[in-house]
Amino acid sequence: MNVIDILARLIAFPSVVGTPNGAIADWIGDYCREAGAEVTVHPGPEGDRCNLFATIGPPEGRGYILSGHMDVVPAGEREWSSDPFVLRAAGDRLYGRGATDMKGFLACALAALPKLAAMNLRQPIHLAFSYDEEAGSRGVPHLIAALPTLCNAPLGAIIGEPSRMQAVRGHKGKAAVRLEVIGRSGHSSRPDLGLNAIHAMANLITEVAEYGRSLTSGPFHHDFAPPYSSLQVGVISGGQSVNIIPDRCTADIEVRAVPGISPSSLLEPVKARLMALRDQGFEVGWHELSAYPGLALPEDSGLAALLTGLTGQEPLAAVSYGTEAGLYQQAGIDSIICGPGDIARAHRPDEYIEIGELAACQTMIEKLGASLAEG
Template sequence: MTPTASTLRELVAFPSVCGEPNGAIIDWIETFLARIGARIRRIPGDRPDASSLFASIGPDVAGGIVLSAHSDVVPVAGQDWTADPFVLTERDGRLYGRGSSDMKGFLACMLTSAARAATRPLKRPLHLAISYDEELGCLGVHSLLRALDSAGTEVDGCIIGEPTEMRVAIAHKGKIAFRIICRGEAAHSANPFLGRNAIRLAAGMVEALDRLQEHIRATETHDTRFTVPFSTVQAGLIQGGCALNIVPDLCTVTAEMRLVPTQDGAAYLTWLKEATAGVIGTVGGGTITLEVMNAYPGLNSPPGTDICSLALHEAGQNSTTVIDFGTEAGLFEEKLGVACVVCGPGSINRAHKADEYITRSELDRCDLFLEGVVDRLCQ
């Protein structure tokens, strides 16, 4: 195996599922980086059993380039894998394993580039940022970015290595995840008119989400770079009721918005809050509250930044693209004021599925790409 494929084998062996303790994989990465002489900061997470890493190689000066990856993966429960998802398995040039594309492949390439950079006469530093719980909505990177901001960290650009098939992406949508909590009044189902049915309240709010979607489609300025050129809203989960013969007094709808980069979603949340009065009036009582669970901004970076020009050159491309999935890039731009691109090996179409894989040639291409980045830091 190449050094990168060998490292990927080690990384895949850690079942670093989002929401679970990540100490084992962070320990392994920290040991790897310490062995090559990197300056390492281990940053406690916002939950006690998780942490992030920030490492630097080269001169201890402002500037340099950040390579960023998350260490967590999505669960494998309920998926029909043809081999152990936490054992890297090769068939016909494909390396199968959970996280191989999303995004331990890039993480392995990062570590290879770090080892090479440690032997080079860098004039600017190479930084590595490794987060956790990205798969839960970019949760873990917040503590990392706070620590870097508090330390006054200044960098020239950031490459988020999510799987883009090595295309250079400069934009993606943001996200708001929220709950609609509907409270009614319980009663015996023999006379349901004595109660206030929370599921009816929830059904009214699901219809309101549909009306909001049509409002967005009709009024929002469309961004034709995206497959769906406007913001979207949809209900993903409904939980309510405890027994068939009880009028339910609680029902919760969990929903999300995917927002074009020019929208922050505040006006749409206000629209929904105003819609609650009509729903309550139709049911004849009850309460409805909205609770934001998590949010991250979109990315909308101009194509003329230095990091974009560098990425395009090293990727051998002439034009940028946009992606339909979210990343931590918008948070890096918002919290640190650093220009970002998203570019990494593998395909998002293979992520989150059984038999996720990356190819050897994709890893080789990314290794060459990052070798060019390290070369630039020597100039």
Template structure:
């Protein structure tokens, strides 16, 4: 079979595994492990604490630093309540497109990379090529964070990472981070006729959100000079504020769900420090003057660093050469790229399919996009020998 046909066949196998983030990915990881072992790769599988999910890390070529990582996440978003034309977990080819959940986000890239493994092995590469496939990207990049810890622990030091998220094969050198939180306000319930005898959790939640709005404005003045992001500063969004049970009851509980998208880590540190000071010195003392058990606690849902554009970036330059691109862009959506950058690698995001198709019913990747990805990966082979 041709390389494209091999890739299509493997992609059909991968789509058949319903690796929604809430469920196990082990069967898919074992399938990929077998394919890579058959190509001669050294494969390691690292499980999470539950034993129901795992990362895969495989290597072709010499055991040394400076390798190139091809990375993708194995999990997909749910299909619940989506109106699909066909079974989302049975790949269908129609009009030059491959339909199925995960075809573009991002099993298409994974299938292309693994299909290349026998061809890379035949080159007897002098530079290592690594395959890194993770769990739980869609719910907080937890698999990539665990993978990063393993690479540190084992002192594995690749130099370059290509993250195959769907970019329509555009070369992406930067995106903002995504930090998500839930802040829990605990007050003291009471009758609405005596508000001074209770601690109104909703009112304190409103004051907390007021501080978020103040910081939201302050961040606009902290935009890095020449920032190419849109908007160029770190943003804050208040997603929800809930609390209370009735008109005449002082609410004892409130919850705020919010996020920030940092363009630089120092902005996240600034926001967290300002909120900590505001709670410790302003809100909590006032709350506890009425009720010692009152308080404010912020739960970290996920903190995923962005991919910071770098003046010197081997990964960007390499993929521009491989694809023939004459420039690199930034995107608003997040990926695992910043985690790999945090390990000291140069990183780029480039993969088949459009982000406009991701997470939607009738998700697809076009055969043209898959072909372009395979052409890039074939050219990469010359850089491994």
């Protein structure tokens, strides 16, 4: 199968984040075994989702990980020009949910696998495909924890998120939480007898937003845009009817931190403000939704030099979006981002990847294999 045929098969699996992914994992596993790879399916604690790990080449050696995620964001937007789970070709563009983020990279790795199998590799190449990355990288920590049982210490990990095939050495860390305020319900004609959770949350959010604005004063890391850490309130929910005092309100908040700043530490002032509402008679809840560390690969690292040779371009210092790379680095594995497509096309209707981008990525992976082959 060529890379386009493989991508069409992957797109056809509606592997939306937070849903069972056995079908796509089974297909990938069967394909890898037919190509000669050793495959391990690693179930997650959810029971209906799994990571997949495949090795081509001598398993006792130290090699490189090609990392990607099998899940995609939902595709419910009306603006899609065709079925998002049926690959559509138009000129050099291939349209479908996940074409860029990031089934394009998975397709390239799988398309390269038969050629890698024929190279008589001296060191292995591993495929590490995770689940629920789009929900805050929930699947890959379980895979990373299992790596000592799956392979010898890797030399590095290439995370194939869309980067227009230019390697990237850094990204911000992120943490997201849900704030919950619980008051006391009642008839809206007697606000003095209730505790309005929405009003309390509104005041809290005003304070939190002001705190978020203070982050623009630094510390700064000028490889990023914006060059400072940031905070956003993304979702608010509460209330039943205009004539009922709302007894519950929630707000989802995220922070993105520049290197050297812990994302969780940025949330501590938010937590303190939430807890202060208990003095006003409210109950409160603090629910962690997701978190991942930033990535900061040194400019003079061997992995950065390797990617320069494979792509013919010097790596970028940083991007503003996040990936699983920081988690690999946190586990002691040098990591870098490099994949086909453009992040600007992701998470939107008519997501697409270009045929030339797929070809360039497959070539990069095959060149990696050639650098590890005998002779």
